[in-house]
Amino acid sequence: MSHLRPALLTDHYELTMVSAALRDGTADRRCTFEVFSRRLPTGRRYGVVAGTGRLIDVIKDFRFTPEEVEFLLRTGVVDEPAARWLADYRFTGDIDGYAEGELFFPGSPILTVSGGFAECVVLETLVLSVLNHDCAVAAAAARMVTAARGRALIEMGSRRAHEEAAVAAARAAYLAGFRFTSNLAAGQRYGIPTAGTAAHAFTLLHDDERTAFASQVATLGRDTTLLVDTYDISQGIRTAIEVAGPQLRAVRIDSGDLAVIAQQSRELLDSLGATETKIIVSGDLDEYAIAALAAEPVDMYGAGTAVVTGSGAPTASLVYKLVEVDGRPVVKRSENKGTIGGRKVAVRRHKPTGTATEEVVVSQGVPDRQANDRLLQHSFVVDGEPVALPSIAESREHLRQCLISIPWEGLKLSAGDPAIPVTVVPAG
Amino acid sequence: MSHLRPALLTDHYELTMVSAALRDGTADRRCTFEVFSRRLPTGRRYGVVAGTGRLIDVIKDFRFTPEEVEFLLRTGVVDEPAARWLADYRFTGDIDGYAEGELFFPGSPILTVSGGFAECVVLETLVLSVLNHDCAVAAAAARMVTAARGRALIEMGSRRAHEEAAVAAARAAYLAGFRFTSNLAAGQRYGIPTAGTAAHAFTLLHDDERTAFASQVATLGRDTTLLVDTYDISQGIRTAIEVAGPQLRAVRIDSGDLAVIAQQSRELLDSLGATETKIIVSGDLDEYAIAALAAEPVDMYGAGTAVVTGSGAPTASLVYKLVEVDGRPVVKRSENKGTIGGRKVAVRRHKPTGTATEEVVVSQGVPDRQANDRLLQHSFVVDGEPVALPSIAESREHLRQCLISIPWEGLKLSAGDPAIPVTVVPAG
Structure with missing residues (x-):
């Protein structure tokens, strides 16, 4: 147990959004948030998923104590209805994602959180803090x-x-x-x-x-x-x-x-x-x-x-983005960041020899399966209940196997492109 | 309270040293450890002391629980005599240092921990973790x-x-x-x-x-x-x-x-x-x-x-070095790192206008006091008892004043030398 109380390891605006969404009736809209990075640190060939096990453990304890709720009310962060909602908070949705030790590339949907808007949005800061830190260290260490x-x-x-x-x-x-x-x-x-x-x-x-x-x-x-x-x-x-x-x-x-x-x-x-x-x-x-x-x-x-310190890249640049509301894909549009809305399904494609060739990520659909594909997403939490996760030893062995599978250029220390491309296919 | 139990936020070797020192009779030798940096991040003009208040708070709770002692015994980190010593551990020495919000430069003795060898050495990792992180962020933020x-x-x-x-x-x-x-x-x-x-x-x-x-x-x-x-x-x-x-x-x-x-x-x-x-x-x-x-x-x-992430410098490169044993200055000699042994006293020297001109650090002595000198070290812990520390608001104002006092070149963002030199005077 490293955290007495994780619930306030959270940005102020997550809770003002909860207040407003409760008031206007959107708090329970079915939402999907995805964690991904738009780019790897300059010149890096791959990212390494780490921290998921730690994260799921902390989410189990993500409850607001009476003292915390009182603090949030007293300082005006939330109003009374939101305070009552927080006092009863318990995540009841689903979390899927890439296994610890899995590689990731720009656009890989490494974690998917789905449930009501409010119950998912309050986890944003904690999810990103854990994954941004642990993935940064794991990539440098690898x-x-x-x-x-x-x-x-x-x-x-x-x-x-x-x-x-x-x-x-x-x-x-x-x-x-x-x-x-x-x-x-x-x-x-x-x-x-x-x-x-x-x-x-x-x-x-x-x-x-x-x-x-x-x-x-x-x-x-x-x-x-x-x-x-x-x-x-x-x-x-x-x-x-x-x-x-x-x-x-x-x-x-x-x-x-x-x-x-x-x-x-x-x-x-x-x-x-x-x-x-x-x-x-x-x-x-x-x-x-x-x-x-x-x-x-x-x-x-x-x-x-x-x-x-992640050897020059102390954070993994992962973001937590709302991609789907009540089945409708959503995306921020003011900048053309190439982001595609909709819940994604990801596979890694391989040659018959086992060498990875690309990652295929399909929005609101399922990739055509080919002979040497591997599904990359696993259930971590179902209806709020954590699923048994691999041990650290198993994740360590998984990463070792993943690193063997990428093209040899991907293991070079020198700056270059990601080891394999990610193709994101919009909802069709 | 951010830590349930801070005592294991510690490197393994601190405790093997305790085991060996208890056995050979050196565990209670009167020692002084100093925290300083040999250099600032490339091109930076000053460092900012931060984290001391947080550190002193955690040191108050630095005790080994029965479960922790059992873990250390079971895994062979310590032997029985060291386990008994850890079970009774409580820091009884003195801690002095630069106030939070104070500036520092290469060689500034920002924290001084004195007491028996063993009781001081077990604090090394925690002291450095807190100060290296918080000073790195404060410097970038300033x-x-x-x-x-x-x-x-x-x-x-x-x-x-x-x-x-x-x-x-x-x-x-x-x-x-x-x-x-x-x-x-x-x-x-x-x-x-x-x-x-x-x-x-x-x-x-x-x-x-x-x-x-x-x-x-x-x-x-x-x-x-x-x-x-x-x-x-x-x-x-x-x-x-x-x-x-x-x-x-x-x-x-x-x-x-x-x-x-x-x-x-x-x-x-x-x-x-x-x-x-x-x-x-x-x-x-x-x-x-x-x-x-x-x-x-x-x-x-x-x-x-x-x-x-400290804007390119995620850690402050602070070290925790043994500088004095039973009144005798000590220093690692295999590399000429210009380190001078002995407990230091530091003053910052100023022009009559209030502009800082240099820091004078004297080993095993006291600097000659000049008209506009300011003593930089304060008591934080005396005989194991924490002393009242400035509030964060006071530290914030102190930094504001310190930044006004350095030569204007020191506030430039461009790379350059430290804003003022530090002269370290050996025991003489």
């Missing part, structure tokens, strides 16, 4: 996992993100293929493996590095990671092996020219007989820095700031 | 406030940030001078004025724009803002004034070339006799877009994504 080419990654960016965003970021990074997180709340809430041993402060606390290492090994055993760059790295490595022996599990290096230092450290460790001791590197690593270390003797990467 | 030249700003970026980060962002933006937020939880928790009226969905829900406007005015009165860009903006404005009369408070425009449209809209409103009706613009505004609208007839700006 690129880092690709760049790491099978080497393990640990997410250690909690300190560079809002304290609760950090927990969600750890979850999204794990979903994207990271092996560990430093964040303990993510371990407790989601069962994600946590890791960590010591900071420079621990070495500085002691009278010398040897004493600090000896203390750490006495408490944690040789199956630990010693941080060797507080003073001189070569001396740090020698001291680490003297103290722990060549069975030491790993050394971590957090500063300097990591390519050069990784090489030197490997040679030094081997010369000391510590041929099995791993090398973990960290320090402002993003997907490009990770890729640049591919040829170096690195065993694990620690990524912090870049992963929790 | 630049937008400067760019707006006295025009009002509303923060409406909740949907583009993690749902709890959004509440903190609303607080930081208000502290930086924004007038409103869309975030209701920020209104309830912090008393920040909230605002908002209707989204495009409200217009699309109705059979036509006129019906939607009439409904909104019937519920909210003429003292409301009509969103006029769902279909044709000129027609939207005509309809708005027909429905609400020339006493309509404001129209909002969320798309298109805002400079051109603001001009045309002002002329149209004036021609309809709605000379007092305000124009609010929004749509991916950052400080540069706001500055570019300075000559246009805009009355209020709505800022979203850019403010909540």
Whole structure:
């Protein structure tokens, strides 16, 4: 449980709209809202759906407490009829969408919320907050996992993100293929493996590095990671092996020219007989820095700031748009944004080899099914009742399979077009 | 209360260090940790301290519940002695720092935490998460406030940030001078004025724009803002004034070339006799877009994504470093990062006119006081007990005064050096 009360994690205007719609009789019109992005961050080839599981969990608890209703009345946000409606609020509609770990592209309808206007519109802010954040982190993390080419990654960016965003970021990074997180709340809430041993402060606390290492090994055993760059790295490595022996599990290096230092450290460790001791590197690593270390003797990467801030794209630009009212497609028209109204059904089309070729999204209809199509939307909530969702481990495996399925250009880190096109077909 | 239980918003390694330090007898060594940044985001002239009030509030509740301790033991994060220590944990040390709303520069010691090693080190992640996030938002928001030249700003970026980060962002933006937020939880928790009226969905829900406007005015009165860009903006404005009369408070425009449209809209409103009706613009505004609208007839700006994501700098790069152990200055030496150990005292120096000239930071000593110096550090927690802090309104006014005091180049949006230099004087 991360939220005491989620209902006020909401924009003021959602509730003024509820007030007005209750008054004019439109509050219960059957509506469909869709979540999609008009574009990916510049040069990115794919987006990654993440946060849905977290979102559905919070929507279960989306109720307005008496104190919250009183606050909204007192501050004039809502009138009396709306206050009574909010006091009884419980989402009774349906939510469908792309599975966590699914890829998405511009125009993919990754979440569809349907029900009465008022009950759906109050969820807008929360839906977008959760998905915009978690999808942004997952997309950056997935690129880092690709760049790491099978080497393990640990997410250690909690300190560079809002304290609760950090927990969600750890979850999204794990979903994207990271092996560990430093964040303990993510371990407790989601069962994600946590890791960590010591900071420079621990070495500085002691009278010398040897004493600090000896203390750490006495408490944690040789199956630990010693941080060797507080003073001189070569001396740090020698001291680490003297103290722990060549069975030491790993050394971590957090500063300097990591390519050069990784090489030197490997040679030094081997010369000391510590041929099995791993090398973990960290320090402002993003997907490009990770890729640049591919040829170096690195065993694990620690990524912090870049992963929790989406590596240059801290939000996924997802919007929550009303697309259908009482069966009638609707769309904002003042700008030609190419948006098509109507509830959509989406499939991903594949070659017989399994390689994805395009996504076909049909408004108010169903795509012609072809042999290797995959339906992309699943039920998450039916008549207000959540449906069992995949585990994080399953979502993680799903993403791994999805990334295998896209054309190989789609995995390049360099800027380019989306990995596959999305064809949106208007209602016919 | 935003956190049920803050203690696990913490990196794994903080607790393994506690285990090892308890075992080797160093856990109670008197330590000082300082929070500072080595650099500002590229080209920025100043940082803004924000989040301290939020942080001190959470530290009051920083206790480990029996379930949390059990989780940490079961997963092997801590051993039995550390588990017993955590179960009794309560911070008993001191926290000093720069006031919220104060400016900071590379090397400014914005927060100082002192006490036993273990009790201070467990706060590292939480301290940095809160300050890195809130300072990043406040700095971006302050630049937008400067760019707006006295025009009002509303923060409406909740949907583009993690749902709890959004509440903190609303607080930081208000502290930086924004007038409103869309975030209701920020209104309830912090008393920040909230605002908002209707989204495009409200217009699309109705059979036509006129019906939607009439409904909104019937519920909210003429003292409301009509969103006029769902279909044709000129027609939207005509309809708005027909429905609400020339006493309509404001129209909002969320798309298109805002400079051109603001001009045309002002002329149209004036021609309809709605000379007092305000124009609010929004749509991916950052400080540069706001500055570019300075000559246009805009009355209020709505800022979203850019403010909540720090406008290109989503984290403030603050670090939490051990600088003193039992009175001895300590510093990591493997890289020459120019860091100086020892607990620091900071003053800001000013000309007799009140213009700031430099910040002087002295390690293990006190700066020579000059006539127009201002001491920058205040007590926030003494022997574990929080001290009364300034209100958000006071912090907001403090920032306003600080921004007046820096040399005028410091307020330029263009890239450049920090507004004033920081001189760090080693212990001597």
